[in-house]
Amino acid sequence: MHKVKIAPSILSADFGKLLAEVADVERGGADWVHIDVMDGHFVPNITFGAPVMQSISAHTGLFKDVHLMIENPDRYIEDFVKAGAQMITVHAEACTHLHRVIHQIKEHGVKAGVAINPATPAAAIREVLEDVDMVLVMTVNPGFGGQSFIPRTVNKIRQIREWANEMGHTALHIEVDGGITASTAKQVVEAGADVLVAGSAVFNTPDRAKAIRSIRDSLH
Numbered sequence: 719m720h721k722v723k724i725a726p727s728i729l730s731a732d733f734g735k736l737l738a739e740v741a742d743v744e745r746g747g748a749d750w751v752h753i754d755v756m757d758g759h760f761v762p763n764i765t766f767g768a769p770v771m772q773s774i775s776a777h778t779g780l781f782k783d784v785h786l787m788i789e790n791p792d793r794y795i796e797d798f799v800k801a802g803a804q805m806i807t808v809h810a811e812a813c814t815h816l817h818r819v820i821h822q823i824k825e826h827g828v829k830a831g832v833a834i835n836p837a838t839p840a841a842a843i844r845e846v847l848e849d850v851d852m853v854l855v856m857t858v859n860p861g862f863g864g865q866s867f868i869p870r871t872v873n874k875i876r877q878i879r880e881w882a883n884e885m886g887h888t889a890l891h892i893e894v895d896g897g898i899t900a901s902t903a904k905q906v907v908e909a910g911a912d913v914l915v916a917g918s919a920v921f922n923t924p925d926r927a928k929a930i931r932s933i934r935d936s937l938h
């Protein structure tokens with residue numbers, strides 16, 4: 719089992735001072751930075767694209783975890799690789815040819831993840847589980863920060879970790895995203911998650927180091 723990683727989502731950061739916000743969580747003990755890209759089609763919200771991501775990349779040593787909530791993500795993989803992405807996650811619901819997109823990401827030499835919405839069963843990604851570096855189990859409906867954790871999603875985490883262990887895919891990361899706080903983190907880690915995205919729980923408080931520490935401490 720990997721050491722649990724905390725990945726603050728910049729969705730809840732102040733976009734007017736993104737570099738300072740990312741530097742703040744880097745100093746505060748974050749492991750990864752989670753970059754939410756939304757297109758206003760796959761989800762009812764728009765964030766930013768590869769050029770903004772590139773400006774952040776150049777100024778942080780954090781591992782860059784890109785969550786593409788966009789339709790036809792295959793059209794933008796190369797742009798995000800050039801912008802510094804180290805993990806690119808696409809939604810199973812947004813890809814007609816999911817296996818092809820996953821291999822397209824890997825051909826660029828970056829890690830590949832697949833995400834599933836709360837209403838999507840774990841079985842939707844069973845056939846690509848051995849191909850991916852990470853499964854992102856959405857614990858809220860994607861599109862917005864600050865929503866409440868959906869408890870039913872915990873069963874899917876357990877199921878996916880069980881399948882990965884059965885197939886010997888012990889390096890698989892399981893990331894959870896949405897409503898992760900010091901009150902919800904422990905149950906998802908116990909179910910098999912090892913990457914915790916936290917947006918509002920980290921950025922909506924003035925002391926980011928304290929917020930990250932309190933999520934980490936809640937796991938013991």
Ligand SMILES: O=C(CO)[C@H](O)[C@H](O)COP(=O)(O)O
Pocket residue numbers: 727729730752754785787858859860861862863864865895896897898915916917918919
């Ligand atoms: O992908 C996302 C939303 O679609 C974000 O990563 C997620 O919402 C993080 O925000 P919070 O921790 O506040 O729930």
Ligand SMILES: [Co+2]
Pocket residue numbers: 727752753754785895915
């Ligand atoms: Co996200």
